[in-house]
Amino acid sequence: MPELPEVETIVRDLAHLLPGAKIKGVEVVRPDLIEDDTPEGFARKIRGKKIRSVVRRAKNIVMDLGGERLLVNLGMTGRLLVARAGDDEPTHLGVRIGLDRGRELRYHDVRRFGRLWTVTEAQWQAWDGQLGVEPLSDAFSADWLVQAAGRSKVAIKVWLMDQARVVGVGNIYASEALFRARVDPRRPANSLTPDELARVRDGVQAVLREAIDHRGTTFLDYRDARGEEGAFAARLKVYDREGQPCPGCKGHVERIVQGGRSTFFCPSCQH
Numbered sequence: 001m002p003e004l005p006e007v008e009t010i011v012r013d014l015a016h017l018l019p020g021a022k023i024k025g026v027e028v029v030r031p032d033l034i035e036d037d038t039p040e041g042f043a044r045k046i047r048g049k050k051i052r053s054v055v056r057r058a059k060n061i062v063m064d065l066g067g068e069r070l071l072v073n074l075g076m077t078g079r080l081l082v083a084r085a086g087d088d089e090p091t092h093l094g095v096r097i098g099l100d101r102g103r104e105l106r107y108h109d110v111r112r113f114g115r116l117w118t119v120t121e122a123q124w125q126a127w128d129g130q131l132g133v134e135p136l137s138d139a140f141s142a143d144w145l146v147q148a149a150g151r152s153k154v155a156i157k158v159w160l161m162d163q164a165r166v167v168g169v170g171n172i173y174a175s176e177a178l179f180r181a182r183v184d185p186r187r188p189a190n191s192l193t194p195d196e197l198a199r200v201r202d203g204v205q206a207v208l209r210e211a212i213d214h215r216g217t218t219f220l221d222y223r224d225a226r227g228e229e230g231a232f233a234a235r236l237k238v239y240d241r242e243g244q245p246c247p248g249c250k251g252h253v254e255r256i257v258q259g260g261r262s263t264f265f266c267p268s269c270q271h
């Protein structure tokens with residue numbers, strides 16, 4: 001499932017490719033991918049609009065169409081690609097958005113947990129205000145963590161993955177961040193000292209930035225806006241490495257289950 005670095009990689013590509021492009025045509029192949037609208041209603045709202053900018057908020061791709069925003073959430077297996085009209089069709093094409101200068105924006109999704117939808121500026125402002133803190137922003141400070149985590153008995157790894165608190169940190173990067181912070185993922189959030197929470201903040205930011213530099217983590221499905229895989233999987237230190245040597249000591253990486261998800265960690269390095 002794409003997390004923050006994967007969506008950020010796609011957004012940075014699209015931010016180079018799309019601003020100024022005009023939406024000429026819309027073809028909805030899979031109507032269930034369009035949230036809160038009919039395919040015709042969705043097409044009517046975006047056709048003829050110019051894409052002004054592309055940004056990321058949480059794990060959503062947000063295109064400013066001037067008065068309206070087009071949002072894309074990739075779900076588990078969604079891909080958003082810029083292609084030339086007439087290029088080979090991807091399998092599982094869900095939505096095709098025709099652009100000027102012979103280009104197309106194609107959304108395809110094998111499992112179809114992704115979605116596309118539009119919001120007005122007022123809806124956008126309200127929704128944006130409800131989402132959790134961006135982990136690469138200044139708001140995600142050690143002080144904020146002390147305040148917010150200090151009130152919770154939830155295990156720190158589960159706490160970090162709660163999108164109502166911090167956005168975009170999923171299972172892979174939560175495990176990796178806590179390894180870098182040398183903090184045991186099972187500890188209640190409110191048991192961490194301010195120094196440990198500062199290390200958690202640093203670990204989260206370091207692993208996200210490094211993953212963005214390597215264009216994200218591909219296990220199976222994730223591709224960037226050009227259809228290429230990310231290169232960060234080879235640099236993961238604990239995630240999906242159960243039984244393998246810990247990169248920090250002579251011990252081995254262990255796997256446990258927290259909140260129904262696998263957590264990977266080193267019991268010797270993380271306390």
Ligand SMILES: [Zn+2]
Nearest residue numbers: 246249266269
């Ligand atoms: Zn270790």
